[in-house]
Amino acid sequence: MTDHHYDLLVLGAGAAGLTAAREGARRGARTALVEAAEPGGDCTFTGCVPSKTLLDAAEHGEGFEDAMARVHETVALIAATEDRTTLEAEGIDIVHGWATLRSPTELDVDGTRLTADRLVLATGARPAVPPIPGLRDIEPRTSETLFALDALPRRLAVLGGGAIGAEMGQAFARLGSEVTILEGEDRLLPREEPEASAVITAALAADGISVITGDPLAEVRTTLAGHLLCTRNGQQILADEVLVAVGRRPNTDGLGLEEAGIALDERGHIRTRSDLRTTAKGVWAIGDVTGRMPFTHAGARMGWIAARNALSTSARLVPARFDPAAIPAVTYTSPEVAHVGTIEAEAGPTARVAHLPFALVDRARTSGRTEGFVKLIAGPRRGLGNLAGGRVLGATIVGPRAGEMIHEIALAMQTGMFTGRLAQTVHAYPTWSMAVQQAAGQFFFPVDGLAARPARADAGARTPS
Numbered sequence: 001m002t003d004h005h006y007d008l009l010v011l012g013a014g015a016a017g018l019t020a021a022r023e024g025a026r027r028g029a030r031t032a033l034v035e036a037a038e039p040g041g042d043c044t045f046t047g048c049v050p051s052k053t054l055l056d057a058a059e060h061g062e063g064f065e066d067a068m069a070r071v072h073e074t075v076a077l078i079a080a081t082e083d084r085t086t087l088e089a090e091g092i093d094i095v096h097g098w099a100t101l102r103s104p105t106e107l108d109v110d111g112t113r114l115t116a117d118r119l120v121l122a123t124g125a126r127p128a129v130p131p132i133p134g135l136r137d138i139e140p141r142t143s144e145t146l147f148a149l150d151a152l153p154r155r156l157a158v159l160g161g162g163a164i165g166a167e168m169g170q171a172f173a174r175l176g177s178e179v180t181i182l183e184g185e186d187r188l189l190p191r192e193e194p195e196a197s198a199v200i201t202a203a204l205a206a207d208g209i210s211v212i213t214g215d216p217l218a219e220v221r222t223t224l225a226g227h228l229l230c231t232r233n234g235q236q237i238l239a240d241e242v243l244v245a246v247g248r249r250p251n252t253d254g255l256g257l258e259e260a261g262i263a264l265d266e267r268g269h270i271r272t273r274s275d276l277r278t279t280a281k282g283v284w285a286i287g288d289v290t291g292r293m294p295f296t297h298a299g300a301r302m303g304w305i306a307a308r309n310a311l312s313t314s315a316r317l318v319p320a321r322f323d324p325a326a327i328p329a330v331t332y333t334s335p336e337v338a339h340v341g342t343i344e345a346e347a348g349p350t351a352r353v354a355h356l357p358f359a360l361v362d363r364a365r366t367s368g369r370t371e372g373f374v375k376l377i378a379g380p381r382r383g384l385g386n387l388a389g390g391r392v393l394g395a396t397i398v399g400p401r402a403g404e405m406i407h408e409i410a411l412a413m414q415t416g417m418f419t420g421r422l423a424q425t426v427h428a429y430p431t432w433s434m435a436v437q438q439a440a441g442q443f444f445f446p447v448d449g450l451a452a453r454p455a456r457a458d459a460g461a462r463t464p465s
Contacts, residue, residue, distance in 0.1 A: 004093075006032045008310060009107060009116035011099050011255075014041020015296040016287030017122030018082055019303030025091040027311045032093040032116075034109055039082045039094070041124055042143070042288075043296040049078050050147045051167055055332055058174035064152035067175060071147055101256035104280040118282050118310040121262075121270060122303065123255065125248035125288035134220035135159075138227050140242040149241070153177050157229055157239035159217060160246040161188040163331040166200060168243060170333050173207045180237050181209060182229070184216035189331060193344065193396045194460035196337045199371055200398070203335060212237075250289045267291055275319040276306045284310060293324050301327065326413035330403035335372045338406035341394025341413055342377060344459040351379040351393055351455035352386070354442035356435055358399055360450075363430040372399035374439040376409070377455065378419040389419030389443040401432040408436055419443055 008024040010017045013035035024031035033039065043049060053074045057067035080086070084094045097110035107114040127142035129135065141149070143164060154177065158169045161183025173179040181188070181204070187197040188204070188211060201211055215231040220242070222228075229237040250269045257264065263271045263279040269291030276284045286302035288294050305322050309315040328340040344353055354376040358364035364372070377393045380386050395409040412422055422440035427433050442452045 004032070004095075004112065004114050006030045006093070006114065006116045008032075008118050008120065008307065009034065009114055010120045010122060011107070012041070012122035012124055012251075012287070012289075013037075013039035013082075013094075014122060014124050014287060014299065015043050016124075016299030016303040017041070017120070018087075019300040020120045020122060020286060020307045021087070021092050021303075022090060023304050023307035024311060027307070029311050030093075031091070032095050032114065033087065034095045034097070034099050034107065034114070036096070036098050038079065039084065039087060040079050044079050044082065045075060046144045046147065048296055049075050051143070051164070051171075052332055054147070055167060055171045055334075058171040059334060061174075064175050068147070068149070098254075100254065101260040101262075104260050104262075104283045119284070120303075120306050120310065121255075121278070121283065121285040121289060122287045122299070123251040123289045125250045125294065127244060128247045128249045129244050130159075130246055132217055132219060134222070135217075135242075135244070138220055138222060138242060140244045142244050146243060153239070153241035155226065155239045156180075156241050156243060157182065157227070157237050158243045158245060159229075160244065161185070161211070161213065162191065162245065162247075163189070164245040165243070166204065166331060166333050168245065169209055170204055170207055173204070173209050179209045180239070181211050182215070182217055182231070182237070183211070183213045186214040188213065189337060192331070192337055192339060193375060195373060195375070196339075196396055196398050199335065199373075200331075200333055200337060203333065203371065210237075248288060248294060250291065252289065265291065274321040274323075275309050275315075276302055276322055277309070282310075292322065293327060293329075295327070295329055298324065298327050326410050328406045328410045330406065332403065335369065335399050336402035337396070337398050338402035339394065339396040340406055340410045341392070343394060343396065344375070344377060344455050345457055347377050347379065347393055347455040349455070349457070351377055352390070352443065352452045353377050353455050354439045354450075354452045356439040356442070356447070356450065358435065360448045361430075361432070361435045361438065363432050363434065364399065366430060367400070369400050372397070372402065374399075374405075374435045376419075376422075376436070376439045376442075378443055378452070386443075387418075388421075389423065389440065391416065392419050392422070397435075399432060399435075405433050405436060408433060 007029035008031045010021045021033040156177040158181045218232045261280040270285040284306035287299035305320045331337040356374045358372045359370040375396045378390045441447045
């Protein structure tokens, strides 16, 4: 076997791994990135980039063929910013192949022996296909194969009403498919506020999508007319294609984790501390394989933290820690759903809630898009109570620009800002973001007849992921 030694080895070249490797190289460490496919990972090739491109194309009325051509062009454009040539120019060695851990400091990559002082695992996750009778037999689509479609399905059934299911269901409906979404929980987007689920359900219905909730799929049969999906309560749906979007499973099989002393949690994710160390000395894990936050931007943040902790001398005394509290998430339906921090049902008895419908926001009125809202949650500061509005605990925004608006609130949380600062900051009129200022004002006096109220524990808790 050929031997190569590095200061930092990163296994997996998705968003998390790319960030870790780039940070390692930036710090002057001899760094290698090990990947069995092409650098970029799910986000570039089968996730964020193609899905958001398809959504935009569908919203602008493009046909299926033009939309898919645009998807592949955009993927190629972004992939070129993180390919082998680019990364090697940044000082990162690229090792292509399947890796197996021989110890916490040694990898076997298709017969090549790599050793390192420090190792970062960023192997990601893959779509989960539940063991429903007949489902695997029809070879359903997942996010990994959806963008390989060469023709628009006349009838598309989407199994799962989370972010991916809602986004792709809406995209294909706007492209011309007859879409049915099946969600086993009692509402779409079960991790979001109930009001957000209601708005999105109405929006999907307006696009002609049939939504079935609270009635899990029981079996799938193959008939001459197509795939027949049968629910537990006897409903039947015919489809030409089935998209499975019910969650993801961590990529840990065949890595040799047990031999290296790297423990998994009860769901099969690599167990990590808040500083992203694993149970093996000198090994960190980041991104989807940890089960912490399955978002590209969260993975990138973890990548920076792990590389810093692995290579910085000061990190031995004060390591950086991954804190998801102020990291936002967005579902890119129309309207968008954005949230950061807590939701109302989990905010606690001392929290207060400001709720502002977009029907009361002039920018929404001028655009004729009044179906959403801003919900802002604040709680008392230790020793100061609700002085100056207290501190921001979380927010949910549903609206056409929700994904852009949420960052002002994330910044307030990240910096420990008084809630009152959001109300004091002058916002341009008329803008969507002015709704944040209007909502924050409710913590001090009625705005358009609305004032902040105590949080309700029965507002609807998140369904566990």
